[in-house]
Amino acid sequence: MAATARRLSGRSRRTSALLLMLPALAVVLVFFVYPVIALSARSFLEPEPGVSQYVSLFADGTTRTILVRTLVVAALVTAVTLVLAYPYAYLMSLSGPGVRALLLFLVLLPFWSSLMARTFAWIVLLQPRGIVATLLSSIGLGGVPLLGSQVGVTIAMTQVLLPFMVLPLFNTMVRIDRRLLSAAHSMGASKFRALVRVFVPLSMPGVAAGCVIVFVLSIGFWVTPRLIGSPQQSLIGQLIETKVGTLLDFAGAGAISVLLLVITAVLLLVAGAGARLLLGSPDSGGRNDE
């Protein structure tokens, strides 16, 4: 045993690990990396090599409007999910094991039905005289068009994406040492001040993670805006679909996709840097022994 382990050490251990990863790696390379590279390449190569696709992307008023609308909807969905998920995750982190399991079950429930089924369910709920419309008019917000509008899209997307906000928040909150709150109280801090000065800052990594995930998923959303929104209010996913499916403009679709990738990458970098700034890098400075 010991001899085998020694033989497997170093180079040969790495080789065998690589062999085990090969099937998954192949799938990713063939079905993800290759298409991304191919699509990006076409966006730079067609109709002639250069950045003409990108120039026209920003020159085209429609594309710009759709891009801005997508970012606004994504920001709105992110904000609404955060507002809804934060107290929910806080409650989850405070509850005992039984209540916590129930709350987790309720959050995960949507995951067990298909996105398509849920979206069709929303179409029923958002009907002009449907449940949501009746509820809204009973609190004096009647007359808001839901189906075929940005409001309906936001409501449906919020519901679909809520778990992606709740889970990272809960995961961060449950790790916050409650004695820090006791310490804050012992120093005279009110419940509110302890929450704002201690709990909320320490939950920021979860907030950042949840916001990035929800925002990134939002800007790529296609099924929900396609079925609930109207074609006049389409989002960037629908634009890509139109370019690829109807106009056969692969280069133009590639350019938009690259733009989305860049936005995502920038968001991830900013969120990562923000989290490091807030909590201090774990290996900066190092321990200082007496």
Next chain:
Amino acid sequence: MSTNSSGVRLRSVTKRFRSGTIGIDNASLTIEGGEFVTFLGPSGSGKTTTLNTIAGFVRPTSGSIEIGGRDVTKVPPSKRNLGIVFQNYALFPHMSVRDNVAFGLHGRGLSKHEVSKRINDVLTMVRLGGLEDRRPKQLSGGQQQRVALARALVYQPPVLLMDEPLSALDKALRDQMQVEIGRIHREVGTTFLFVTHDQNEALGLSDRIVLFNEGRILQVGTPSELYEQPRSLFAAQFLGESNVFRGRVTSAQTLEFAGVPLRFNGGAPATKSAAIVVRPENLLVRQADEARPDENQVSALITNISYFGSFRSIMVSYLDGSSGQLRESASSEARFSRGDNVSVCWDPGRAVLVDDGEAAA
């Protein structure tokens, strides 16, 4: 630092947990302003629960708590104005040392100038000057301990509570911090309540020790009172080394141990079953035939002798099979060796009679 200290008073405090277990069983205690009092006991003895009821984190089932003459039984922790040093320090990881210390000064009506003066003073006192901008993660365990102390002392609370503050440190640092805490107590003059399970910390630091076991306060006294006059077998065995001679009380002044009558001073105990407790340094070893009339003596077999430089520790086995130990100055020549049958002797005035814990329970 100005002197600002309050007494603490517990009246018949009982804490019964929801599970039905009793955390504190009818504890009454008066602590004077400015005292350094240690809550000593094994884990689960109620010492930390008692500290938490004083802090306000645990609401007693019955009884009352006064701090500085004010009944705080129903006052939340944030309104008790106490300094608390938590077991693992509970420093805010997202704040610098300065912000950690400044946290408790908020809302006390201090000017900016006064706030920064207080922070500087307290950091100087705990010898952390120059580390204001570090995050807790960038500090060693001992430095984190000092931040925790500074943070709890900066708003000059009349009482400072410490929950096993030294348990996370290694031995050398623990000894050093123990000296530091004693110095800070003398400088600040605040009442210190210090929870520990380490008898050496309790003996070395305290004005008085409160000994806990099974949720009850067993004995309260100065370190030397607890060491020299333990009132129970538990107290004798928890603090320091003891030789225990269990037996039956046969008269107002004798106890029969394995057939040997032993004399004791003081009154007869309430129970028939009792034990005489003698500290190792009060025992003498003599040749089996070297008895003296004014001493108690018990036959023993030497099972081991260890040399510690200044003294020899001699392990013995008594007639009833129990073991004991005694100390002999290493400056005298070694007269005995392992396997010798000897007499273990002591002056009756240097021993204590206690109730036999097991019989009483």
